[in-house]
Amino acid sequence: DQQVKQNSPSLSVQEGRISILNCDYTNSMFDYFLWYKKYPAEGPTFLISISSIKDKNEDGRFTVFLNKSAKHLSLHIVPSQPGDSAVYFCAASKGQGGKLIFGQGTELSVKP
């Protein structure tokens, strides 16, 4: 049972445009959500997180939106840069620091 799903395995965006990566979850007990970026041959790098008491969190070019009623979160990257090309994973947990449940990942390609 996949509790966290990223239904788009890949996404291609032009440099300077917005990238929107989506993630759905099924377990209503999840209350903390994170996005990680992963380059080949490296471990996941933490990008941004959001608690279920918020519906938006911003950090520079990255914004995460949480829609609890739809059990959906999204990551917006504006403007997209070629260095953003990587695999992006969303993850969820019950409380901060608990075990993370990951989606399958979305490979983002930002073209110059």
Added chain:
Amino acid sequence: DAGVTQSPTHLIKTRGQQVTLRCSPKSGHDTVSWYQQALGQGPQFIFQYYEEEERQRGNFPDRFSGHQFPNYSSELNVNALWLGDSALYLCASSLAVRETQYFGPGTRLLVL
């Protein structure tokens, strides 16, 4: 400030053998979690150690065991290796069990 380190980077074993993977957490962190990432999948939680005890465990058989030392470093042991154990093994550390997890570069294990 050193991040999470893991050793070795790569490892080749044969079926039935045993393997030990090592992790040093980020400076100041006291909690270590281990994940298995198969090709094309998101990381899957194996277990988490805090105060030298296993705090949480994912859906992995008893062949997977771990240990945390007083200096917060950790080991993951896998006995009776199967071909299906071939994966990237990731270690993540956090400060107490209430903070964001930061990942190391991983150990790539190949079982022949």
